[in-house]
Amino acid sequence: MTQEKQRSPISWVPTLYLAEGLPYFAVALVAGLMYKSLGVSNDEIAYWTGMIGFAWVFKPLWSPFLEAVRSKKLLVIAFQLIGGISLGLVALSMQLPNYFAISIALLGLVAIASATHDIAADGLYIASLSNKQQAAYAGWQGAFYNAAKFISLGGLVILAGHLEKSMPPAQAWAIVFGLLGAMLIAIALYHSWSLPNAQSNAKQESMSSVFNTSIDVIKDFFSKPGIWLAIAFILLFRAGEGQIQTIGPLFLKELRANGGLGLSNEQVGVVYGTAGTIAFIGGSILGGYFAAWLGLRRALPWLIIAMNLPNLVFFYLSATLPDNLSIVGAALSLEMFGYGFGFVGLILFMMQVVAVGKYQTAHYALATGVMQLGLVIPKMISGKVQTALGYQQFFIWVLISAIPVLILCRFLKIKDQEKTTTV
Incomplete structure:
Protein backbone atom coordinates (compact mmCIF):
# COMPACT_ATOMS: atom_id res chain seq x y z
CA MET A 1 0.00 0.00 0.00
CA GLU A 205 -25.42 7.05 0.98
CA SER A 206 -28.47 5.01 0.17
CA MET A 207 -29.68 4.94 -3.42
CA SER A 208 -32.80 6.88 -2.39
CA SER A 209 -30.63 9.59 -0.82
CA VAL A 210 -28.49 9.78 -3.97
CA PHE A 211 -31.67 10.01 -6.07
CA ASN A 212 -33.08 12.84 -3.92
CA THR A 213 -29.80 14.77 -4.13
CA SER A 214 -29.77 14.31 -7.91
CA ILE A 215 -33.30 15.72 -8.16
CA ASP A 216 -32.24 18.71 -6.06
CA VAL A 217 -29.20 19.27 -8.32
CA ILE A 218 -31.39 19.22 -11.45
CA LYS A 219 -34.03 21.53 -9.91
CA ASP A 220 -31.36 24.00 -8.81
CA PHE A 221 -29.80 23.92 -12.29
CA PHE A 222 -33.05 24.76 -14.08
CA SER A 223 -33.99 27.46 -11.56
CA LYS A 224 -30.90 29.58 -12.31
CA PRO A 225 -31.78 33.05 -13.69
CA GLY A 226 -31.46 33.07 -17.47
CA ILE A 227 -30.74 29.34 -17.66
CA TRP A 228 -32.91 28.71 -20.73
CA LEU A 229 -31.04 31.37 -22.69
CA ALA A 230 -27.77 29.79 -21.56
CA ILE A 231 -28.99 26.32 -22.61
CA ALA A 232 -30.00 27.66 -26.03
CA PHE A 233 -26.56 29.22 -26.40
CA ILE A 234 -24.78 25.97 -25.49
CA LEU A 235 -27.00 23.95 -27.85
CA LEU A 236 -26.36 26.30 -30.77
CA PHE A 237 -22.66 26.91 -30.18
CA ARG A 238 -21.54 23.80 -32.09
CA ALA A 239 -24.33 23.75 -34.69
CA GLY A 240 -21.91 24.42 -37.54
CA GLU A 241 -18.90 22.54 -36.22
CA GLY A 242 -20.97 19.46 -35.35
CA GLN A 243 -22.00 19.12 -38.99
CA ILE A 244 -18.47 19.77 -40.29
CA GLN A 245 -16.99 17.16 -37.94
CA THR A 246 -19.33 14.55 -39.38
CA ILE A 247 -19.43 15.37 -43.09
CA GLY A 248 -15.95 16.90 -43.45
CA PRO A 249 -14.02 13.59 -43.28
CA LEU A 250 -16.60 11.90 -45.55
CA PHE A 251 -16.18 14.72 -48.09
CA LEU A 252 -12.43 14.14 -48.09
CA LYS A 253 -12.98 10.48 -49.01
CA GLU A 254 -15.88 11.01 -51.43
CA LEU A 255 -15.12 10.27 -55.09
CA ARG A 256 -14.23 13.36 -57.13
CA ALA A 257 -17.00 12.46 -59.56
CA ASN A 258 -19.45 12.87 -56.65
CA GLY A 259 -18.07 16.25 -55.58
CA GLY A 260 -15.50 15.04 -53.04
CA LEU A 261 -11.71 15.14 -52.94
CA GLY A 262 -11.21 11.40 -53.46
CA LEU A 263 -8.51 11.07 -50.79
CA SER A 264 -7.36 7.67 -49.57
CA ASN A 265 -7.54 6.74 -45.88
CA GLU A 266 -3.78 7.28 -45.66
CA GLN A 267 -4.13 10.82 -46.99
CA VAL A 268 -7.08 11.58 -44.69
CA GLY A 269 -5.02 10.34 -41.75
CA VAL A 270 -2.13 12.63 -42.66
CA VAL A 271 -4.07 15.86 -43.28
CA TYR A 272 -6.90 15.43 -40.75
CA GLY A 273 -5.45 13.21 -38.06
CA THR A 274 -1.88 14.51 -37.97
CA ALA A 275 -1.69 18.12 -39.20
CA GLY A 276 -5.27 18.84 -38.09
CA THR A 277 -4.76 17.53 -34.55
CA ILE A 278 -1.57 19.57 -34.07
CA ALA A 279 -3.39 22.70 -35.32
CA PHE A 280 -6.32 22.01 -32.96
CA ILE A 281 -4.01 21.76 -29.93
CA GLY A 282 -2.23 24.99 -30.92
CA GLY A 283 -5.55 26.78 -31.37
CA SER A 284 -6.83 25.58 -27.99
CA ILE A 285 -3.76 26.90 -26.17
CA LEU A 286 -3.85 30.31 -27.88
CA GLY A 287 -7.63 30.57 -27.45
CA GLY A 288 -7.22 30.15 -23.69
CA TYR A 289 -4.65 32.95 -23.53
CA PHE A 290 -6.84 35.17 -25.73
CA ALA A 291 -9.87 34.69 -23.45
CA ALA A 292 -7.75 35.35 -20.35
CA TRP A 293 -6.41 38.55 -21.95
CA LEU A 294 -9.76 40.04 -23.00
CA GLY A 295 -12.05 38.41 -20.45
CA LEU A 296 -14.87 36.07 -21.44
CA ARG A 297 -17.51 38.76 -22.08
CA ARG A 298 -15.38 40.63 -24.63
CA ALA A 299 -13.68 37.57 -26.10
CA LEU A 300 -16.76 35.42 -26.69
CA PRO A 301 -18.00 36.96 -30.00
CA TRP A 302 -14.50 36.71 -31.45
CA LEU A 303 -14.17 33.11 -30.28
CA ILE A 304 -17.47 32.22 -32.00
CA ILE A 305 -16.29 33.85 -35.23
CA ALA A 306 -12.90 32.13 -34.98
CA MET A 307 -14.60 28.76 -34.57
CA ASN A 308 -16.97 29.12 -37.51
CA LEU A 309 -15.44 31.42 -40.14
CA PRO A 310 -12.63 28.95 -41.01
CA ASN A 311 -15.35 26.52 -42.12
CA LEU A 312 -15.17 28.55 -45.33
CA VAL A 313 -12.19 26.37 -46.24
CA PHE A 314 -14.54 23.44 -46.84
CA PHE A 315 -16.57 25.52 -49.27
CA TYR A 316 -13.33 26.50 -51.00
CA LEU A 317 -12.23 22.86 -51.21
CA SER A 318 -15.63 21.75 -52.55
CA ALA A 319 -15.63 24.53 -55.16
CA THR A 320 -12.05 24.07 -56.40
CA LEU A 321 -11.42 20.35 -55.66
CA PRO A 322 -7.62 20.78 -55.43
CA ASP A 323 -5.50 17.70 -55.99
CA ASN A 324 -2.48 19.13 -54.15
CA LEU A 325 -2.37 17.49 -50.70
CA SER A 326 -0.38 20.40 -49.24
CA ILE A 327 -3.21 22.82 -50.10
CA VAL A 328 -5.78 20.47 -48.56
CA GLY A 329 -3.63 20.02 -45.44
CA ALA A 330 -3.13 23.78 -45.01
CA ALA A 331 -6.87 24.44 -45.41
CA LEU A 332 -7.83 21.76 -42.89
CA SER A 333 -5.18 22.94 -40.43
CA LEU A 334 -6.72 26.43 -40.58
CA GLU A 335 -10.19 25.00 -39.91
CA MET A 336 -8.97 22.85 -36.99
CA PHE A 337 -6.96 25.75 -35.52
CA GLY A 338 -10.11 27.89 -35.55
CA TYR A 339 -12.12 25.07 -33.96
CA GLY A 340 -9.62 24.71 -31.12
CA PHE A 341 -9.33 28.48 -30.65
CA GLY A 342 -13.08 29.07 -30.51
CA PHE A 343 -14.13 25.99 -28.55
CA VAL A 344 -12.41 27.44 -25.48
CA GLY A 345 -15.24 29.98 -25.33
CA LEU A 346 -17.88 27.32 -24.73
CA ILE A 347 -15.83 25.58 -22.02
CA LEU A 348 -15.25 28.86 -20.17
CA PHE A 349 -18.91 29.87 -20.52
CA MET A 350 -20.01 26.61 -18.90
CA MET A 351 -17.39 26.88 -16.12
CA GLN A 352 -17.64 30.58 -15.28
CA VAL A 353 -21.30 31.28 -16.01
CA VAL A 354 -23.51 28.19 -15.96
CA ALA A 355 -21.77 26.10 -13.29
CA VAL A 356 -21.44 28.82 -10.65
CA GLY A 357 -23.47 28.09 -7.51
CA LYS A 358 -24.17 25.49 -4.86
CA TYR A 359 -23.53 22.41 -7.01
CA GLN A 360 -20.70 23.69 -9.21
CA THR A 361 -19.24 20.31 -10.25
CA ALA A 362 -22.63 18.69 -10.86
CA HIS A 363 -23.92 21.69 -12.79
CA TYR A 364 -20.83 21.71 -14.98
CA ALA A 365 -21.46 18.03 -15.71
CA LEU A 366 -25.07 18.83 -16.69
CA ALA A 367 -23.84 21.64 -18.93
CA THR A 368 -21.46 19.23 -20.69
CA GLY A 369 -24.44 16.94 -21.30
CA VAL A 370 -26.29 19.84 -22.95
CA MET A 371 -23.13 20.60 -24.94
CA GLN A 372 -22.99 17.02 -26.18
CA LEU A 373 -26.67 17.22 -27.18
CA GLY A 374 -25.72 20.30 -29.20
CA LEU A 375 -23.23 18.10 -31.05
CA VAL A 376 -25.41 15.00 -31.44
CA ILE A 377 -28.39 16.75 -33.07
CA PRO A 378 -26.34 18.46 -35.83
CA LYS A 379 -24.48 15.19 -36.43
CA MET A 380 -27.71 13.24 -36.84
CA ILE A 381 -29.26 15.64 -39.35
CA SER A 382 -26.07 16.53 -41.24
CA GLY A 383 -26.15 13.48 -43.52
CA LYS A 384 -29.69 14.13 -44.75
CA VAL A 385 -28.97 17.84 -45.23
CA GLN A 386 -25.79 17.11 -47.21
CA THR A 387 -27.55 14.50 -49.34
CA ALA A 388 -30.31 17.00 -50.16
CA LEU A 389 -28.03 19.99 -50.85
CA GLY A 390 -24.80 18.52 -52.20
CA TYR A 391 -21.40 19.37 -50.74
CA GLN A 392 -20.98 23.01 -51.87
CA GLN A 393 -24.41 24.16 -50.72
CA PHE A 394 -24.06 22.11 -47.54
CA PHE A 395 -20.91 23.98 -46.54
CA ILE A 396 -22.72 27.30 -47.11
CA TRP A 397 -25.54 25.98 -44.89
CA VAL A 398 -22.93 25.20 -42.19
CA LEU A 399 -21.81 28.84 -42.19
CA ILE A 400 -25.44 30.01 -41.92
CA SER A 401 -25.93 27.61 -38.97
CA ALA A 402 -23.42 29.64 -36.96
CA ILE A 403 -25.33 32.93 -37.22
CA PRO A 404 -27.97 32.26 -34.49
CA VAL A 405 -25.38 31.67 -31.74
CA LEU A 406 -23.55 34.88 -32.69
CA ILE A 407 -26.83 36.82 -32.37
CA LEU A 408 -27.71 35.07 -29.10
CA CYS A 409 -24.32 35.98 -27.67
CA ARG A 410 -25.38 39.65 -27.51
CA PHE A 411 -28.18 38.83 -25.05
CA LEU A 412 -26.06 36.92 -22.52
CA LYS A 413 -25.29 38.60 -19.20
CA ILE A 414 -21.65 37.82 -18.52
CA LYS A 415 -19.37 39.49 -16.00
CA ASP A 416 -15.64 39.01 -16.35
CA GLN A 417 -15.20 38.58 -12.61
CA GLU A 418 -15.34 34.83 -12.13
CA LYS A 419 -16.67 34.91 -8.56
CA THR A 420 -19.70 37.07 -9.36
CA THR A 421 -20.66 35.73 -12.75
CA THR A 422 -24.30 34.86 -13.24
CA VAL A 423 -26.35 33.45 -16.08
Missing part, protein backbone atom coordinates in the same frame (compact mmCIF):
# COMPACT_ATOMS: atom_id res chain seq x y z
CA THR A 2 2.84 2.38 0.81
CA GLN A 3 4.45 1.72 -2.56
CA GLU A 4 1.11 2.38 -4.23
CA LYS A 5 0.73 5.72 -2.45
CA GLN A 6 4.25 6.75 -3.42
CA ARG A 7 3.81 5.80 -7.08
CA SER A 8 4.22 8.89 -9.22
CA PRO A 9 1.12 10.18 -11.03
CA ILE A 10 3.22 10.22 -14.20
CA SER A 11 2.95 6.41 -14.18
CA TRP A 12 -0.84 6.48 -14.61
CA VAL A 13 -2.24 9.93 -15.51
CA PRO A 14 -1.09 9.82 -19.18
CA THR A 15 -2.42 6.30 -19.78
CA LEU A 16 -5.67 7.07 -17.94
CA TYR A 17 -6.52 9.90 -20.34
CA LEU A 18 -5.22 8.00 -23.35
CA ALA A 19 -7.77 5.32 -22.40
CA GLU A 20 -10.43 8.02 -22.10
CA GLY A 21 -9.77 9.31 -25.61
CA LEU A 22 -9.31 6.07 -27.59
CA PRO A 23 -12.91 4.76 -27.43
CA TYR A 24 -14.38 8.24 -27.87
CA PHE A 25 -12.51 8.92 -31.10
CA ALA A 26 -13.17 5.37 -32.28
CA VAL A 27 -16.90 6.07 -32.08
CA ALA A 28 -16.95 9.76 -33.03
CA LEU A 29 -14.48 9.79 -35.93
CA VAL A 30 -12.92 6.47 -36.92
CA ALA A 31 -16.23 4.61 -37.25
CA GLY A 32 -17.52 7.11 -39.82
CA LEU A 33 -14.44 6.68 -42.01
CA MET A 34 -14.75 2.90 -41.71
CA TYR A 35 -18.39 2.91 -42.84
CA LYS A 36 -17.54 5.26 -45.72
CA SER A 37 -14.90 2.76 -46.90
CA LEU A 38 -17.50 0.00 -46.70
CA GLY A 39 -19.96 1.90 -48.91
CA VAL A 40 -22.49 3.09 -46.30
CA SER A 41 -24.34 6.29 -47.31
CA ASN A 42 -23.55 9.63 -45.65
CA ASP A 43 -27.02 10.02 -44.13
CA GLU A 44 -26.86 6.60 -42.45
CA ILE A 45 -23.34 7.22 -41.17
CA ALA A 46 -24.25 10.63 -39.75
CA TYR A 47 -27.54 9.49 -38.19
CA TRP A 48 -26.29 6.36 -36.45
CA THR A 49 -22.91 7.63 -35.28
CA GLY A 50 -24.75 10.71 -34.02
CA MET A 51 -27.31 8.55 -32.21
CA ILE A 52 -24.52 6.71 -30.38
CA GLY A 53 -23.37 10.06 -29.00
CA PHE A 54 -26.40 10.17 -26.67
CA ALA A 55 -24.32 8.11 -24.22
CA TRP A 56 -22.28 11.25 -23.45
CA VAL A 57 -25.43 13.41 -23.29
CA PHE A 58 -26.96 11.41 -20.46
CA LYS A 59 -23.83 10.44 -18.51
CA PRO A 60 -24.31 13.23 -15.90
CA LEU A 61 -27.57 11.53 -14.86
CA TRP A 62 -25.90 8.33 -13.68
CA SER A 63 -22.74 10.02 -12.39
CA PRO A 64 -24.00 10.39 -8.77
CA PHE A 65 -24.78 6.68 -8.53
CA LEU A 66 -21.15 5.78 -9.32
CA GLU A 67 -20.15 7.53 -6.09
CA ALA A 68 -21.74 4.61 -4.24
CA VAL A 69 -18.96 2.34 -5.56
CA ARG A 70 -16.08 2.65 -3.10
CA SER A 71 -13.22 1.58 -5.39
CA LYS A 72 -12.75 4.06 -8.23
CA LYS A 73 -9.83 1.96 -9.50
CA LEU A 74 -12.12 -1.04 -9.95
CA LEU A 75 -14.63 1.07 -11.89
CA VAL A 76 -11.97 2.45 -14.22
CA ILE A 77 -10.47 -0.95 -15.02
CA ALA A 78 -13.88 -2.61 -15.45
CA PHE A 79 -15.09 -0.10 -18.03
CA GLN A 80 -11.76 -0.11 -19.86
CA LEU A 81 -12.10 -3.89 -20.22
CA ILE A 82 -15.74 -3.63 -21.33
CA GLY A 83 -14.78 -1.00 -23.92
CA GLY A 84 -11.79 -3.02 -25.14
CA ILE A 85 -13.75 -6.25 -25.49
CA SER A 86 -16.57 -4.42 -27.30
CA LEU A 87 -14.10 -2.91 -29.78
CA GLY A 88 -12.72 -6.40 -30.37
CA LEU A 89 -16.25 -7.64 -31.08
CA VAL A 90 -16.72 -4.77 -33.57
CA ALA A 91 -13.68 -6.17 -35.39
CA LEU A 92 -15.22 -9.66 -35.47
CA SER A 93 -18.57 -8.32 -36.68
CA MET A 94 -16.97 -6.94 -39.87
CA GLN A 95 -17.10 -10.41 -41.44
CA LEU A 96 -20.86 -10.89 -40.87
CA PRO A 97 -23.57 -10.28 -43.53
CA ASN A 98 -25.52 -7.93 -41.23
CA TYR A 99 -22.34 -6.28 -39.92
CA PHE A 100 -23.77 -2.74 -39.94
CA ALA A 101 -26.56 -3.30 -37.39
CA ILE A 102 -24.34 -5.48 -35.18
CA SER A 103 -21.37 -3.11 -35.26
CA ILE A 104 -23.58 -0.08 -34.51
CA ALA A 105 -25.01 -1.90 -31.46
CA LEU A 106 -21.50 -2.79 -30.29
CA LEU A 107 -20.28 0.77 -30.82
CA GLY A 108 -23.24 1.88 -28.70
CA LEU A 109 -21.90 -0.39 -25.93
CA VAL A 110 -18.43 1.11 -26.43
CA ALA A 111 -19.97 4.59 -26.05
CA ILE A 112 -21.79 3.72 -22.81
CA ALA A 113 -18.63 2.14 -21.38
CA SER A 114 -16.56 5.14 -22.49
CA ALA A 115 -18.99 7.70 -21.04
CA THR A 116 -19.07 5.84 -17.72
CA HIS A 117 -15.28 5.50 -17.77
CA ASP A 118 -15.01 9.30 -18.19
CA ILE A 119 -16.84 9.79 -14.89
CA ALA A 120 -14.81 7.15 -13.06
CA ALA A 121 -11.47 8.39 -14.46
CA ASP A 122 -12.12 12.02 -13.50
CA GLY A 123 -13.27 10.89 -10.06
CA LEU A 124 -10.08 8.85 -9.58
CA TYR A 125 -7.95 11.80 -10.69
CA ILE A 126 -9.63 14.15 -8.20
CA ALA A 127 -9.62 11.66 -5.32
CA SER A 128 -5.98 10.61 -5.76
CA LEU A 129 -4.25 13.96 -6.29
CA SER A 130 -3.93 17.12 -4.23
CA ASN A 131 -5.08 20.42 -5.73
CA LYS A 132 -1.48 21.27 -6.54
CA GLN A 133 -0.93 17.92 -8.26
CA GLN A 134 -4.21 18.24 -10.18
CA ALA A 135 -3.02 21.56 -11.60
CA ALA A 136 0.46 20.20 -12.34
CA TYR A 137 -0.84 17.20 -14.30
CA ALA A 138 -3.71 18.98 -16.09
CA GLY A 139 -1.47 19.46 -19.12
CA TRP A 140 -0.79 15.73 -19.26
CA GLN A 141 -4.55 15.12 -19.30
CA GLY A 142 -5.12 17.23 -22.40
CA ALA A 143 -1.94 16.08 -24.13
CA PHE A 144 -2.72 12.36 -23.89
CA TYR A 145 -6.43 12.76 -24.62
CA ASN A 146 -5.39 14.43 -27.87
CA ALA A 147 -2.68 11.80 -28.33
CA ALA A 148 -5.58 9.32 -28.58
CA LYS A 149 -6.95 11.37 -31.47
CA PHE A 150 -3.52 11.45 -33.07
CA ILE A 151 -3.16 7.66 -32.74
CA SER A 152 -6.70 7.00 -34.00
CA LEU A 153 -6.86 9.38 -36.96
CA GLY A 154 -3.18 9.92 -37.64
CA GLY A 155 -2.05 6.35 -37.04
CA LEU A 156 -4.77 3.74 -37.35
CA VAL A 157 -6.63 5.41 -40.23
CA ILE A 158 -3.34 5.59 -42.13
CA LEU A 159 -2.81 1.90 -41.32
CA ALA A 160 -6.30 1.08 -42.64
CA GLY A 161 -5.47 2.86 -45.89
CA HIS A 162 -2.22 0.91 -46.22
CA LEU A 163 -3.93 -2.42 -45.50
CA GLU A 164 -6.72 -1.74 -48.00
CA LYS A 165 -4.13 -1.93 -50.78
CA SER A 166 -3.62 -5.64 -50.13
CA MET A 167 -6.93 -6.85 -48.63
CA PRO A 168 -10.69 -6.12 -48.64
CA PRO A 169 -11.73 -2.98 -46.67
CA ALA A 170 -13.74 -5.03 -44.15
CA GLN A 171 -10.67 -7.06 -43.25
CA ALA A 172 -8.47 -3.96 -43.02
CA TRP A 173 -10.88 -2.21 -40.65
CA ALA A 174 -11.32 -5.38 -38.60
CA ILE A 175 -7.58 -5.27 -37.93
CA VAL A 176 -7.79 -1.58 -36.96
CA PHE A 177 -10.64 -2.10 -34.49
CA GLY A 178 -8.96 -5.23 -33.18
CA LEU A 179 -5.86 -3.15 -32.45
CA LEU A 180 -7.97 -0.48 -30.72
CA GLY A 181 -9.56 -3.13 -28.52
CA ALA A 182 -6.20 -4.74 -27.74
CA MET A 183 -4.73 -1.36 -26.79
CA LEU A 184 -7.57 -0.63 -24.37
CA ILE A 185 -7.35 -4.08 -22.77
CA ALA A 186 -3.56 -3.74 -22.44
CA ILE A 187 -3.99 -0.36 -20.73
CA ALA A 188 -6.57 -1.88 -18.35
CA LEU A 189 -4.13 -4.65 -17.40
CA TYR A 190 -1.37 -2.09 -16.87
CA HIS A 191 -3.72 -0.03 -14.71
CA SER A 192 -4.39 -3.00 -12.45
CA TRP A 193 -0.81 -2.39 -11.29
CA SER A 194 -0.33 1.37 -11.74
CA LEU A 195 -3.57 3.02 -10.62
CA PRO A 196 -3.87 4.20 -7.01
CA ASN A 197 -6.60 2.46 -5.08
CA ALA A 198 -8.52 5.61 -4.21
CA GLN A 199 -11.53 5.04 -1.99
CA SER A 200 -14.51 7.34 -1.80
CA ASN A 201 -14.14 9.59 1.25
CA ALA A 202 -17.79 10.52 1.21
CA LYS A 203 -20.27 8.77 3.48
CA GLN A 204 -21.94 5.82 1.82
